[in-house]
Amino acid sequence: MHLESTSAALLVVASLLALAWANSPWSDGYEHLLETVLSVRLGDVGLSMNLHHWVNDGLMVVFFFVVGLEVRRELAVGELTDRRRTVVPLIAGAGGLILPALIYLLLNSSGEAARGWGIVIGTDTAFLLGMLALVGPAVSTQLRIFLLTLTVIDDIVAVSVIGVAYTEHLSVGPLIVAGLALAGIFVLDRVKVWRAGPYVLLVLIAWVATLGAGLHASIAGMLAGLLVPAAEPTRAQMEVATSRFRAFRQSPLPTLQRETRDELTRTISVNERLQESLHVPTSYFIVPVFALANAGVDLRNGVLGEALTSPVTWGVVAGLVLGKTLGIGGGALVATRLRLGRLPQGVGGGHVLGGAALSGIGFTVALLITTLAFDSPTLQRDAIVGVLLSVVIASALGWVIFQLAARFLGQRDAALPKVLSTPVDPARDHIYGDLDAEITLLEYLDYECPFCARATGTANEVRDYFGPRIRYVVRHLPLPQHPHAELAAVAAEAAGRQGRFWEMHKHLFDHQNELEHKDLAGYAGVLGLDVEQFLRDLEDPALAEHVREDMASANDSGARGTPTFFVGVHRHEGRYDARTLIAELERSATGETARLGMRSRR
Template sequence: MHLESTSATLLVIASLLALAWANSPWSHGYEHLWETVLSVRLGDVGLSMDLHHWVNDGLMVVFFFVVGLEVRRELAVGELTDRRRMVVPLIAGAGGLALPALIYLLLNPSGEAAHGWGIVIGTDTAFLLGMLALVGPAVSTQLRIFLLTLTVIDDIVAVSVIGVAYTEHLEVAPLLVAGLALVGIFVLDRMKVWRAGPYVLLVLIAWVATLGAGLHASIAGMLAGLLVPAAEPTRAQMEVATSRFRAFRQSPLPTLQRETRDELTRTISVNERLQETLHVPTSYLIVPVFALANAGVDLRDGVLGEALRSPVTWGVVAGLVLGKTLGIGGAAYAATRLRLGRLPQGVGGGHVLGGAALSGIGFTVALLIATLAFDSETLQRDAIVGVLLSVVLASVLGWVIFQVAARFLGQRDAALPKLLTPPVDPERDHIYGDVDAEVTLVEYLDYECPFCARATGTANEVRDYFGSRIRYVVRHLPLPQHPHAELAAVAAEAAGRQGRFWEMHKHLFEHQNQLEHKDLAGYAGVLGLDVEQFLRDLEDPALAEHVREDMASANDSGARGTPTFFVGTHRHEGRYDARTLIAELERDATGETARLGVRSRR
């Protein structure tokens, strides 16, 4: 959120600078700068474009590539793996496409002006999330995910419109090359290629070929990003990387250093590594430079007055500000009323309407389409004025709606719950350590999750550090993508009936890849349990219900993945290595001691 709010601030500064420069006595310098030609050549082969085109057709490809990467990651391992969560935001996104375009065409039904309908369909994802950080609820993580899901359809449709509706002539041969490059990225994914270099090379080929084909290169960036694979690290990868690191620690040789680095790199998907590399330059450099290159409209000599009388200007304003607010808000309301889906936990109707208003910030995509939609410089100017006005009006409207929702509807934070619900119950929960220990660490876990406590050693290190001062509590959160996790959780509970929960807990993590029914029966025998009783308990509905109660508890407490830790009664966010958790537990212990001291003095 800090990255996005800073990016939004830089966007505003760059836009104001561009406007001030374009309306100053030195405005010819602004025009001359972006008309400067930059050529990159190797012999007779190369690219030659002015700086304005290098920004719009080059740097912006990186922006759309990052958007594609984010969408692919959310679909593969993020919030959108549960397709049910996509229903309401996608319906809302469709409303936010159709109504703005309709409003624009009602005001500009014919002639060249009608060609600008695509200006109002897109949302500037970076600017939207940045303004959300500035004017939205103090904590808006769930609303952010809802809006990011919503902009998936905006981005895909907007880029498709750029590539199809605003392309006049296509060259077949370069188009085939671009298609082959994209197929090559898909093949690299199938072949499990983990180095980023081959993917980047094919993205560059797709970009150059798309330019040669006559398509706007943004479509190559988006499609390439959608094809770059995203996946969670596997247990096997983690174990190999750990063994390499141990070998390097014992023998710090250059060859082992290289092998260790490669294995560590392999555990993180190409998608996430590229996002990590590109996010900061995209937010802090590329998007502000785009604003600087495109927001500079000369409004002197009555130009602003003419633009404010233009139906194109007000078509853009009405489409983006009113169309997005009513289209997204109305479609989301209809989807929930018809029970087609539900809003994310923690997100209210006021939050959705405020986010819908901020979606009227079409800045980056809208400016890009404005330069493509019209041949007339006058219409381009009018559209750009409309886009800039929409940024201000949509931001103010969003702020007002969020304030009203907070004051009159009590809809303040749009975030997941942070309080452990229900609290630890010694009669029900499995507690390792003294029931009345000084600090409490609760973990929601999945026995097939490679990152949970036994796989990483986090819980062991924390318990070793605190000794008798800590009680460690386990609750179950088997994830849908892990087919044996729920049965394994029931097996742990069945062993618990015979007083061997922690022994089975350890055994399950040591054999994460072998959790079939027959495997569990074998583990019961190894642990010396009454196997027949164990097998009967595996079928006991009461134990399955116990696991489901833990899952409901996780939902009520804001736990969405594993491992999720609670320090005392509050959900821990961020890194969950042993050092971080120890520091959080110590702070919690200090705070609790201080609170007890105040009570005793009273």
């Protein structure tokens, strides 16, 4: 959130600087700078463009590449893995694409001005999230996820429009080269290439070829980002990395250092490593430089007055501000009323309408499409004025809506619950330690989750540190992407009926990659259980219902992934290593002791 709010502030500063420069006595210097030609050549082969085109056709490819990376990650391991959560934002997103274009065309139905309909369909995701951090609810994590999901369709359609609607001439040869480069990225994913270099090289080839083909290079950036693989670390990868690190600690040789570094790198997908490398330069440099190069409009000599009477200016303002607010807000309302889906937990109608208003910040995509849609400098000027006005109006409207929603609807924080919905019950929960211990650590876990397997060591360290002062509670949260996790959870409950829950709990994590039905029966035999009774209990609906109750309590308590820890009744956020949890548990115990002391004095 700090990165996003700072990036938004830099965008505002860069835009104001561009406007001030373009309307100053030194405005000729602004124009000359943008027209300065920069050439990169190797022999007879090279690229030669002015700085304005290097920014729009070069640096912005990185921006759209990062957007593509984010979308791919959300589809693979993020919020979009559960397709049911995408219905409402996708319908709202469709409304936020169609209605703005119709409003613009209603005001500009003919001539060259009609070509500007694409200006109003895009949302500047970075600016939107930055303004959300500045004017939105104090905690807006769930609304942020909703808006990110919504902008997936927005970004893909906007880039498609750039590549198709505003491309007039195509060269087949370079287009084939670009297609082969993108196909190469897909092949690298299939053969599990983990180094980032080959992917980056193919992205560069796709970019240059796309420019040569006559397409806007942003489409190459988006498509390349969508093809770069994202995946969760596997247990095998983590075990190998851990063993390498132990070997290096025992024998710190250069070769082992290199091998350890490589194994640690492999555990994180290429997608996430590239995002980590590119997010800061994209937010702090590329997008502000784009604003500096495109927001400078000379408004002197009555130009501003002329722009404010132009139907293009007000078509852009109405399309972005009114169209996005009504299109997204109405789409979400229709989808929820028809029960096609639900809003994310913690997000209310006022939050959605406020986010819809902020989606009227088209800035980056809108300015980019402006340069492609119009040949006329006058129409470009009018559209840019409309885009800049929309940023101000959409931000103010969003702030007003959020304030009204907080005051009259009680919709303040748009975040997941942070308090345990179902108290610990010794009659049903599995508790390790004294039932009346002063400190409680509860974990929602998944037996097929590699992070949970590592967290078992963390839980052991925490229990050893606190001794009899702590009770450790386990509940089940089998994730949809882990096909054997729910059966494994039932197996643990079945073992619990024979008084061997904790033994089965440990055995399941020790054999995390072998959780088929026959494997579970074998573990029951190894642990000395009555295997026939165990197999009957595996089919008992009561145990399956017990697991589903745990999953429901996890959902109501704001747990979305595993492992999720609760310190007392409060959900722990952030790192879950032993040192962090111990410190959090100590603070919790100190606070509880202080509260009890105050009560006794009263």
